[in-house]
Amino acid sequence: MSDAAGASQTGCVVVFYKPDQACVRRANRLSQKYPVVVVDNTETIVTAESLGLSPSIRFMPNGANLGIATALNQGVEHLRARGMAYALLFDQDSEPSDALLEGLPAQMEQVVAGSPVALIGPAYDDRRLGGVAPFVRFRYFKLERVAPVGDRLIDVDFLITSGSCINLRCWPEVGPMDDSLFIDFVDLEWCVRARNKGFRILGAPWLTLSHELGEAPVKVLGRTYPMHSAVRHYYLFRNAVALMLRRDMPLSWKSTELVKMPGRLLIYALLPPNGGSHLKMAIKGICHALTRRMGRL
Template sequence: MRVLAVAVTYNPDIPLLVQAFGALAPQVEGIAVVDNGSSNAEEVQRVASDAGATLVASSENLGIAAAQNRGIALARAGGFSHALLLDQDTVLGPGTVASLADGLRLVEESHGNVAAIGPAYYELNSQTQTRAYRAHGLRLLRLSLRGEKRPLASDFIIASGSLIPLSVFDTVGPFREDLFIDLVDVEWCFRARAAGYKSFLAPTATVEHRLGRGVVRVGTRQIAIHVPVRNYYWVRNALWLARQPYTPPAWRLYFLSRCAAFLATYTTLADKRALRLRLIAKGIRDGLRSRLGSLEG
């Protein structure tokens, strides 16, 4: 197994990026940094060079999916067998990649076609560990990883930290670049699921992660607070994805209910409420019309 780590950057926190690459470098055979037009691109270039990484720079923000596809193309060209996708703020613990690789071999032997395997994230803002999600009829099952030792199947896994055999892309295809950001990983996992592949979470590979800038509580649920434009992309992509034939019915209901929760929560409990309302409303219109791509495009 030869693993190329593909890290996507956009205006990263440089000290955190140095920390992330320092933890990553001993665990993989190569690092590719795909920068999406960062305002601190020169610093990103310096950090990438110090880590021995290959830098793929863009003068503009092409979106997370386009950046990941660039990195995957680089992995193919370099003769790597697997890609490890990473966000700029993901710091791996020692042995994380080895644990993912062991888990991948295990589930490939027992389940056959495997799309990807990812770590068990501990989300710092909400102080919660990620769970496995499985559609069961109209119900969405949420399965705890606590006490588990073997990888658990999940309808989707977060892209950051996911280990993916490059051969899977031959069947499933690349990430959808017109989604730009948000739910890109979910859409790809659903497409892989429809093609007969399963995704897994490895409980023994734990990683700390931070979603957004904080959370707000709605009853027993917690919703991450992102910058306002992310409200547009999430709602738009969720409504589009809810209408795709490979999206399970339980997930369609989830996306519809979550959009309603976003509308109620972000316009009453978050900052910049008027702006968020306008962006969510536009996201609803564009999602129903299947108008994808960059908001600024």
């Protein structure tokens, strides 16, 4: 099929949470190119009209924060019901270039004909963390960082959700995002599951997406770390431990997380204001993982 055929089978999923007008403008821009479904996890229900969303956008207000995994699943199922083959996934603050919007579905359309591919995504550019981040492969005790250079797709072990293009034809076999994780490691767990099923995860190094991880970052011994709220640290540590307890997660990834965890606990306890609350929430998350308490806190 042609690239145009791939574009005609592509839709977008955007997840909202307390969106501002800039978020609405970004969603409306996407709707000029593709069918768009916006899933809103804001606790108060509003209408698409009151937000100023384009009439062409399918708006799904949840009236509760159901988590990123559930919201993505809702959006994907809507696109699958419409017969779409590919879905571009975005956070509300993602502002993709036209090159990315056109390039990812075109690449997916080209490669799926000869190879089982689940996901293709760009490199992400967070200027606060030093610019364009490398792609990642799992190795024992340390991640292998692959420079995002060249004009060929790169096999990787996982991609962040925002800005990625998912092959919806593999969705029934791989399954939906894991609702129990709520937020954090949702993308990583799905990518691992897809690879375990024999599907490839591919990075497109010539495409980038501006994306900010967490809040204002901190520097420790020359390295920059993204900072999060205490509640996010609950989910980060809970889900990391919960996934380490699963047999289908790679031992290489588990070993890396085990090595990093003590240092992260120290950084998040000492550096942010009210670090004690961050440490408390992180330990609470670890305890909940060990007792199998998942879902929303």
